[in-house]
Amino acid sequence: xxxxxxxxxxxxxxxxxxxxxxxxxxxxxxxxxxxxxxxxxxxxxxxxxxxxxxxxxxxxxxxxxxxxxxxxxxxxxxxxxxxxxxxxxxxxxxxxxxxxxxxxxxxxxxxxxxxxxxxxxxxxxxxxxxxxxxxxxxxxxxxxxxxxxxxxxxxxxxxxxxxxxxxxxxxxxxxxxxxxxxxxxxxxxxxxxxxxxxxxxxxxxxxxxxxxxxxxxxxxxxxxxxxxxxxxxxxxxxxxxxxxxxxxxxxxxxxxxxxxxxxxxxxxxxxxxxxxxxxxxxxxxxxxxxxxxxxxxxxxxxxxxxxxxxxxxxxxxxxxxxxxxxxxxxxxxxxxxxxxxxxxxxxxxxxx
Amino acid sequence: xxxxxxxxxxxxxxxxxxxxxxxxxxxxxxxxxxxxxxxxxxxxxxxxxxxxxxxxxxxxxxxxxxxxxxxxxxxxxxxxxxxxxxxxxxxxxxxxxxxxxxxxxxxxxxxxxxxxxxxxxxxxxxxxxxxxxxxxxxxxxxxxxxxxxxxxxxxxxxxxxxxxxxxxxxxxxxxxxxxxxxxxxxxxxxxxxxxxxxxxxxxxxxxxxxxxxxxxxxxxxxxxxxxxxxxxxxxxxxxxxxxxxxxxxxx
Numbered sequence: 001x002x003x004x005x006x007x008x009x010x011x012x013x014x015x016x017x018x019x020x021x022x023x024x025x026x027x028x029x030x031x032x033x034x035x036x037x038x039x040x041x042x043x044x045x046x047x048x049x050x051x052x053x054x055x056x057x058x059x060x061x062x063x064x065x066x067x068x069x070x071x072x073x074x075x076x077x078x079x080x081x082x083x084x085x086x087x088x089x090x091x092x093x094x095x096x097x098x099x100x101x102x103x104x105x106x107x108x109x110x111x112x113x114x115x116x117x118x119x120x121x122x123x124x125x126x127x128x129x130x131x132x133x134x135x136x137x138x139x140x141x142x143x144x145x146x147x148x149x150x151x152x153x154x155x156x157x158x159x160x161x162x163x164x165x166x167x168x169x170x171x172x173x174x175x176x177x178x179x180x181x182x183x184x185x186x187x188x189x190x191x192x193x194x195x196x197x198x199x200x201x202x203x204x205x206x207x208x209x210x211x212x213x214x215x216x217x218x219x220x221x222x223x224x225x226x227x228x229x230x231x232x233x234x235x236x237x238x239x240x241x242x243x244x245x246x247x248x249x250x251x252x253x254x255x256x257x258x259x260x261x262x263x264x265x266x267x268x269x270x271x272x273x274x275x276x277x278x279x280x281x282x283x284x285x286x287x288x289x290x291x292x293x294x295x296x297x298x299x300x301x302x303x304x305x306x307x308x309x310x311x312x313x314x315x316x317x318x319x320x321x322x323x324x325x326x327x328x329x330x331x332x333x334x335x336x337x338x339x340x341x342x343x344x345x346x347x348x349x350x351x352x
Numbered sequence: 353x354x355x356x357x358x359x360x361x362x363x364x365x366x367x368x369x370x371x372x373x374x375x376x377x378x379x380x381x382x383x384x385x386x387x388x389x390x391x392x393x394x395x396x397x398x399x400x401x402x403x404x405x406x407x408x409x410x411x412x413x414x415x416x417x418x419x420x421x422x423x424x425x426x427x428x429x430x431x432x433x434x435x436x437x438x439x440x441x442x443x444x445x446x447x448x449x450x451x452x453x454x455x456x457x458x459x460x461x462x463x464x465x466x467x468x469x470x471x472x473x474x475x476x477x478x479x480x481x482x483x484x485x486x487x488x489x490x491x492x493x494x495x496x497x498x499x500x501x502x503x504x505x506x507x508x509x510x511x512x513x514x515x516x517x518x519x520x521x522x523x524x525x526x527x528x529x530x531x532x533x534x535x536x537x538x539x540x541x542x543x544x545x546x547x548x549x550x551x552x553x554x555x556x557x558x559x560x561x562x563x564x565x566x567x568x569x570x571x572x573x574x575x576x577x578x579x580x581x582x583x584x585x586x587x588x589x590x591x592x593x594x595x596x597x598x599x600x601x602x603x
Contacts, residue, residue: 099439233450235439236500239402243433244504245426245454290440 013294016287020301024081027308031077034316037068044069079205079213080311081304083266084276086217088303090262091277092284092296093224096231097255098150101282102161102340105263106274106333108149109171110142114260114267115197116175117141119182122190131209131269135216139264145171146256146263161344200271200326202311209269216265220258221300227251227258228293235290273326275333276303282340353378353539354399354508359408361394361563368394369405370563376508381530381540383550383571386560387584392543393434393512395560399541400431400510412508426454430504432511436497441484444496448472451503460505471502474529476522490517498526502533509533511542515549527553547599551575559583571597 032044039060046058047069060066087105094103094110105111121137153160153167183194230251233241238248266273284298307325314323354376361369369391376382376399384392397403398410401417410417412428420428430451438447448471452464472478475495480488485496494517501509511530515523523546530540531553544550550557551571558568561583567574575597577590587602 101440229453229456232442232446233453235442236447236450237433237435237437237439239433240431240436242402242422243400243426243429243431244450245423247422285440289446290442291446 023305031312075205078210080307082213084303084307085300086262086266087276088280088299092281092299104278108168110145111272112175113145114138114142114264116178135268138268142264143260197271199324200273220262231292356410359405380555383554384543390560391563429508430501430506432501438485441486445481448499451500471499475499508539551597
């Protein structure tokens, strides 16, 4: 029985890995090919090979094509991947410590807290100190929001859906009001940037920004994978996890910092992109089960896939236009959230 | 093995436990009984290290419980709580295997598969191994949770009302499991409501009333008609069935 089960698990894991890899590769190539300047898939491949030091015949000879790929499209694709991974892992970690599959950085207000922090950085003027200053402020904003939501919405070691969502409403309202106030007092340059945060966009991503997000995401991902086993035990409830040797208080604090780091760094550079942390871990859980080690790794890859494809859609659905990606994910994520809510309500026979 | 001395717990200046002292010895099943709200569960959580007493001490093998790290404590005692929900749809076999986690990266972890399979078998849930925990009935959840606690395989096992959700046969099964743990030289502390069940399966019985230890001793010493009537406020008859006291309310 145990052997048959592990074969089955391996098969599911393999199928998922191959599917995600194919989607990611297809999404990357399509994103690099499509755009105002037509580039062939062969040129994309050739350019990538040349950057690795392999000379080949496919590489573009036109320097405009080359710079379009390396200055505009590749950094944008890379940003989509790292931000998607960061948000999906943040969602998975949040659901683990809240013991609730509906917890998500966007829904409960962590993202808007981070956006408020970033906006403050701009209006006060510390943004002039560099990209890291905005990221730091976004992190602090996200951290405060996470702590608030966590300690307000928990009771007896679990979070009820109603309390969680109500807390989210309050945090989102407060952060929204803060953003509106900053919009009101800011000069026109800062105003544009703040509006950009509220909708989320990958437009204009630079390699220097990608590097910061990638670094923080890598740290967050490794930390989350290390904590995967304690997350599993936490599913039994806080008391039972403690009986099994988990230092719940420490796990809680470390996890909250991870969520704030991942959300903060993503929001600081691309604005609020909601529901990624909700949809991706849920889909992965359905595919490979709730064990956190594979779940967190799969969520990172799944998040990357989702954002690469969403961004592709965002900039190709309106010809010549560039839709805010946050708008797109909310358009899909909103109904999905509603479906989850409805299902959970039916299962537990109430808004428990 | 476990030794509580003059333990008191207060909640808003009301005494939940008042000056309770007792010892738990290896190889015994100690039942904690008493009316609702008497402090049984509080005593259990103090003995298991969940709750720090406001005064008094609890030691395990002579060491103060409060000074032992979470990870080490998890190798000394296991606890079956009354609330057993699982937030995500883990499989039954995965939930039971979680009981082995305190032993990961130790020599004992080589026995993981055997211990888990044995725990699944003695709690009669082996056939549920592939099911999702969240789809089980109340009684099945209770037995799977017991299996997880057994898989932890600790010298001391605490069971807080393990029979509450179970049918007659599974109640007897659980108490037989408790006896076999004791026969293995380990200790079991179990909170029970059914006095006859406690009388039949425990070596010693501690009767808690109003936060104090009213009596402790063998079942036939503790369970007298006079004492049960006084503590529970209900007239009862005591019968002897096969050497074990059976308590029947006078109707």
